[in-house]
Amino acid sequence: MAEFIPFRGIRYDASAGAALSGLICPPYDVIDDAARERLYARSPHNFVRIEFPTDGPDDKYARAGQDLADWIRRGVLRRDDRESFYLHEHEFEVAGRRLVRRGILGALRLYPQSEGVVLPHELTFPKAKADRLELLRATRANTSPVFGMFSDDDGLMRSLGEAAREGAGEAAVGAERHRLERIEENGAVARIASALRDKRVYIADGHHRYETALNYLAERGHLGAKAPERYTLAFLCALDDPGLRILATHRIVRGAVA
Numbered sequence: 001m002a003e004f005i006p007f008r009g010i011r012y013d014a015s016a017g018a019a020l021s022g023l024i025c026p027p028y029d030v031i032d033d034a035a036r037e038r039l040y041a042r043s044p045h046n047f048v049r050i051e052f053p054t055d056g057p058d059d060k061y062a063r064a065g066q067d068l069a070d071w072i073r074r075g076v077l078r079r080d081d082r083e084s085f086y087l088h089e090h091e092f093e094v095a096g097r098r099l100v101r102r103g104i105l106g107a108l109r110l111y112p113q114s115e116g117v118v119l120p121h122e123l124t125f126p127k128a129k130a131d132r133l134e135l136l137r138a139t140r141a142n143t144s145p146v147f148g149m150f151s152d153d154d155g156l157m158r159s160l161g162e163a164a165r166e167g168a169g170e171a172a173v174g175a176e177r178h179r180l181e182r183i184e185e186n187g188a189v190a191r192i193a194s195a196l197r198d199k200r201v202y203i204a205d206g207h208h209r210y211e212t213a214l215n216y217l218a219e220r221g222h223l224g225a226k227a228p229e230r231y232t233l234a235f236l237c238a239l240d241d242p243g244l245r246i247l248a249t250h251r252i253v254r255g256a257v258a
Contacts, residue, residue: 002116003109004196006083006189013078020171026051027144045076051143065138071139084184085192091177101243108234122207132212142233146206152238156195163188204246
């Protein structure tokens with residue numbers, strides 16, 4: 001079913017010496033104006049400038065695309081030399097409990113909802129998709145992943161504990177910790193790709209990003225079978241991962257009569 005493949009990630013150059021905690025940012029849809037100001041102030045290279053650029057007299061999307069290209073050109077960001085999967089660990093606290101969620105970053109092939117391979121559970125809104133599409137056109141990059149879940153009855157995630165991995169970065173932001181490791185061992189890469197071939201992926205978060213990627217693919221016209229536009233960046237987590245938590249969004253309806 002799902003095609004999930006390694007890719008050459010673009011990452012901050014660790015040799016530059018800047019702490020990752022001052023460079024990373026959350027996805028755009030959990031950043032309010034005050035948080036964006038704080039992230040801008042942390043570093044001229046904080047990724048919020050790409051992920052969620054501020055409004056201004058210029059075209060903010062074009063500015064994000066120019067910044068991304070400039071950072072790559074100057075070596076602030078570097079593309080890995082080999083296609084890899086990336087193991088991500090996120091340590092955080094919920095209701096007084098410390099949890100660790102583990103998952104794999106890779107390139108997930110795009111499937112229309114009608115094919116039943118990648119399954120959503122949310123309605124999406126045109127304004128948010130239009131915003132993400134403008135950013136994707138300008139940067140030609142996936143700036144944050146779709147968060148998906150899969151049934152790991154084959155024990156894939158447990159088996160990765162034995163795979164040779166290369167440390168790719170660590171960051172602590174408040175009470176949260178992130179750790180990224182690159183998986184490039186041929187056997188482990190093949191095992192990951194094979195394990196997903198008979199799986200469905202359930203979108204936990206990133207419905208607007210996923211639909212935006214489909215819209216971008218549609219407007220690109222005729223492409224080769226393995227064109228990069230046919231894939232999107234995804235973080236896949238096992239359904240039985242002890243750190244998997246999806247919290248409800250509580251909305252208030254104002255003016256309603258009980």
